[in-house]
Structure formats: structure tokens, C-alpha cells
Amino acid sequence: MATEESASVMDDYEMLISTTDVALLKRAWRNEKAAPEILQFESSLVQRIKEQIELAEQNEEIFEANNIEPLTVSLYQMDLDRTQFLLRSYLRVRLQKIEKYLFYVLKTDEYLNRLSKQEQMFARRCTDDLGSHLDETVLAKLPDNYRSILKQSITSEEDDMVPAPRLDTFVICKAKQYLSGLDFEPEYSMEITEMERDLLTFVCYKFVKKPLENGKIDLV
Amino acid sequence: MAGQSDSTMSLFSSEEIEFMAEDEMTEIVPNLRMDSLNFICGDYGPFLPQLAAQVPLWLALALKKRGKCTIRLPQWMSVENLTRVLEAERDSHAFQPLPFHYIEISRLLFDHAREDIPDMYMVRSLVEDIRDVRFHKVETNLEKFTASTVTWKNMSAMEVNVIRAFAGRALQAFYKHDNEQQTQDTDRALDKQPQIPTDRPKRNLKPR
Numbered sequence: 001m002a003t004e005e006s007a008s009v010m011d012d013y014e015m016l017i018s019t020t021d022v023a024l025l026k027r028a029w030r031n032e033k034a035a036p037e038i039l040q041f042e043s044s045l046v047q048r049i050k051e052q053i054e055l056a057e058q059n060e061e062i063f064e065a066n067n068i069e070p071l072t073v074s075l076y077q078m079d080l081d082r083t084q085f086l087l088r089s090y091l092r093v094r095l096q097k098i099e100k101y102l103f104y105v106l107k108t109d110e111y112l113n114r115l116s117k118q119e120q121m122f123a124r125r126c127t128d129d130l131g132s133h134l135d136e137t138v139l140a141k142l143p144d145n146y147r148s149i150l151k152q153s154i155t156s157e158e159d160d161m162v163p164a165p166r167l168d169t170f171v172i173c174k175a176k177q178y179l180s181g182l183d184f185e186p187e188y189s190m191e192i193t194e195m196e197r198d199l200l201t202f203v204c205y206k207f208v209k210k211p212l213e214n215g216k217i218d219l220v
Numbered sequence: 221m222a223g224q225s226d227s228t229m230s231l232f233s234s235e236e237i238e239f240m241a242e243d244e245m246t247e248i249v250p251n252l253r254m255d256s257l258n259f260i261c262g263d264y265g266p267f268l269p270q271l272a273a274q275v276p277l278w279l280a281l282a283l284k285k286r287g288k289c290t291i292r293l294p295q296w297m298s299v300e301n302l303t304r305v306l307e308a309e310r311d312s313h314a315f316q317p318l319p320f321h322y323i324e325i326s327r328l329l330f331d332h333a334r335e336d337i338p339d340m341y342m343v344r345s346l347v348e349d350i351r352d353v354r355f356h357k358v359e360t361n362l363e364k365f366t367a368s369t370v371t372w373k374n375m376s377a378m379e380v381n382v383i384r385a386f387a388g389r390a391l392q393a394f395y396k397h398d399n400e401q402q403t404q405d406t407d408r409a410l411d412k413q414p415q416i417p418t419d420r421p422k423r424n425l426k427p428r
Contacts, residue, residue, distance in 0.1 A: 020262050021260070022260055022262070023243075023261075026243070030232075030240075033231075033232065069254075072255075074282075075257060075279065075282060075283075078279075078282055079257075079259035079260055082239075082278065083260045083261065085239070168395060169392060170387070170388040170389075170391040171388070172380055172384060172388075199371050199372070199373055200371065200373070200375050200380060201372075202370040202372075202391055203370075204392075220377070220380060
């Protein structure tokens with residue numbers, strides 16, 4: 001009993017601290033790491049976090065000037081390090097995904113719109129570089145029919161050389177509240193009908209894409 | 221924890237899981253006076269000697285390493301509770317409720333706050349036993365699952381992470397073959413016999 005009680009106290013606490021931007025960023029980071037496709041860039045959150053990091057860096061200089069106790073300074077430094085790690089890791093995971101699905105992201109508007117301005121620039125530069133590299137090293141030396149980066153040969157109807165994110169990857173998720181059939185896409189109503197709160201569920205990513213985008217579940 | 225070391229980006233490294241665990245709240249008893257700390261991740265303190273305070277685990281450990289506090293053992297880590305959990309864990313197929321990060325939290329406390337844990341030896345071996353029983357359950361569960369969605373109550377972060385890659389790929393394969401089977405079934409509507417893998421003709425093994 002005691003553990004259950006303390007667990008619910010912990011839950012309330014988590015609710016309380018989940019309002020901080022760091023907790024939100026942690027959530028975004030976890031979801032981004034666990035999801036097979038690239039998610040919507042959290043632009044306002046990243047902006048806020050960047051401002052807070054800048055503020056913390058300024059504070060650090062003030063501490064030094066005012067001879068604040070080294071212990072306190074080092075604790076603030078740790079807090080700053082942790083936040084910076086989260087932010088870097090979040091941005092880095094996204095860059096890795098962009099690199100991995102480069103051509104797919106660029107030709108799919110839905111994905112392209114999920115990227116930040118800088119990420120879009122990165123994707124375009126990457127494509128240009130990779131494209132000209134492949135042209136110079138391989139494609140230019142192949143017969144005309146096989147020179148496309150996107151297609152196996154000129155007879156292919158689709159872009160069959162572009163790896164797409166696999167939405168049937170299985171992910172582990174946890175619902176923050178009870179989810180009924182209405183929370184899922186109707187086309188998967190056969191596969192998934194409900195989800196209990198706080199229950200870890202191994203599930204096909206595409207089934208839970210909608211509640212994930214609505215912030216009703218978290219990937220673990 | 222084999223299979224975890226590959227750099228597939230969707231996996232969390234054990235360090236990353238530990239990083240998450242370090243945000244769990246812990247009770248400390250400071251032995252110094254310190255003003256409130258207004259961190260990016262939240263406000264903590266002010267700290268007064270002998271007055272218990274709630275802080276994230278990383279902060280508790282940082283203060284502990286500098287000898288500025290003692291850490292109060294979380295209630296679930298008491299010998300009584302762990303004994304009870306271990307018994308229940310052995311008696312039942314289900315996982316007992318434990319903090320999501322129980323492995324990492326206990327590990328960090330064993331490594332850095334051993335003098336704050338009464339019956340350290342006992343607590344440690346209990347946690348290890350619980351972990352072993354649970355990992356065994358995880359493994360036996362793996363033999364059983366077949367459905368397209370699988371749920372677990374009270375499984376912890378490390379346990380989830382260990383089976384993530386393997387179970388994820390296995391379920392994906394199940395899902396894929398299930399769908400293939402359905403399309404085949406509709407192709408030959410008369411053939412209603414379910415296809416059970418063991419019914420497949422066995423390949424004769426070459427004699428050594």
C-alpha cells in the first residue's frame with residue numbers, strides 16, 4: 001500500500017514539475033529519440049530554453065564577480081550542463097534523422113514543415129553535397145538509365161531508392177490518461193481500442209501517432 | 221545487456237536512462253545553510269541545517285559528494301518493503317509496483333551514499349534479487365507474446381530498455397507476417413486452416 005501511495009504522490013509531483021520547460025524538453029527529447037519519424041520541431045520551447053540558458057550563463061558571470069560561494073556556483077553549473085545536454089541531444093537526434101531520411105524529408109512537404117528554418121537549410125545543403133558527391137563518384141560513370149539518385153533505373157515509376165521512415169516500427173509508450181477508441185485513428189480501430197493510464201504498451205508506432213501528436217501519450 | 225551497445229538512435233544508452241533517473245525527487249537533510257537555488261529545472265531550497273528538503277537526485281548526490289547532506293533512504297528501499305516486494309515478485313507473474321527508475325536510483329545510492337543506507341548489505345542483495353527475479357520474468361514473457369500490442373504493468377526503465385530492440389523487432393516481424401497471412405487468406409478464401417509455424421514442413425538437418 002505504502003508504495004502505491006508514494007507512487008501517486010510522485011505522480012502529482014511529476015505533474016507539478018512537468019510544467020517546467022526542462023521537463024517539457026525532456027519529454028520532447030524522449031519522444032524524438034523513440035519515434036521512427038521526425039516530429040514537429042518544438043520551436044517556442046527551444047526558444048524559451050535557449051533564453052534560460054543564456055540567462056544562466058549571464059548569472060554565472062555575475063556570481064564570479066560577486067564572489068559567491070564556489071559550491072553554489074558549481075551547483076548552478078551542473079544545472080546548466082544538464083539543460084545544455086538535453087538541448088544538444090534533442091537537436092542532434094533530429095539532425096541524425098534528417099540525414100538518415102534526407103531525400104524523403106525533402107520531397108515530403110509534411111515532413112519538411114516539421115523542421116526548423118535552420119534544419120531546412122541543413123537538409124538542403126546536405127542534399128546538395130550528397131547529390132554532387134554521388135554524381136561525381138558513381139552516377140556519372142553509369143549508363144544514362146541509371147543516373148538518378150532517387151530511382152533505381154529510369155523505368156522505375158516511384159522513387160524507389162529513397163528510404164522512408166518505417167512507421168510500423170514498434171515503440172513503447174505510456175498513456176497519461178485513459179484513451180478510448182476515439183483517441184486513435186479510425187483506420188486502426190481493429191488493432192487498438194483503448195489504452196490504460198500509465199500502462200507500458202509495446203505498440204506499432206502508426207497506431208499511436210495521433211495521440212502522440214495530441215500530447216496524450218509519451219514514448220518511453 | 222547485449223544488443224544495447226549499437227548506436228541505433230532510437231535506443232537510450234544506460235547513461236541516458238541514468239540521466240533521466242537523476243531527475244527523480246529525493247529527500248535530503250542538509251548540514252549547511254544555503255539560499256534558494258533558482259535553477260532552469262526548478263527552484264529548490266532554501267536549505268537549513270537538519271531541515272529535510274526535497275531535491276532532484278542529481279542535486280542530492282552533488283551535495284552528498286561534497287559532504288553537505290545526508291540522503292534519506294526512499295521508503296520503497298527499506299528492508300521490510302523490499303522483502304515484501306521480493307516475496308510478492310516470486311509468488312506472482314505480475315511485476316510489483318516499484319519506481320520506474322528503481323535500478324538506477326538504487327545503484328546511484330549504493331555507489332555514492334552507502335553510509336546513509338542502514339543495512340546496506342541487506343538492501344543491496346534484496347534489490348539485486350528483485351532485479352534478477354524480474355529480469356527472469358521479462359525473459360519468460362518474451363517467449364509468450366504473439367499479439368500485435370503487448371502491455372506490461374510496472375515494468376521499469378532499464379527492463380524496458382533491455383528488451384526494446386529485440387522485442388520491437390520481433391513484434392514488427394509478427395505484425396508483418398500477420399498481415400501477409402491475412403492477404404493470403406483472402407486470396408484463398410476456402411483455405412481456413414490457420415497457419416501455425418510448427419505445421420510447416422521441417423527441413424531435414426544435414427547429418428554432421
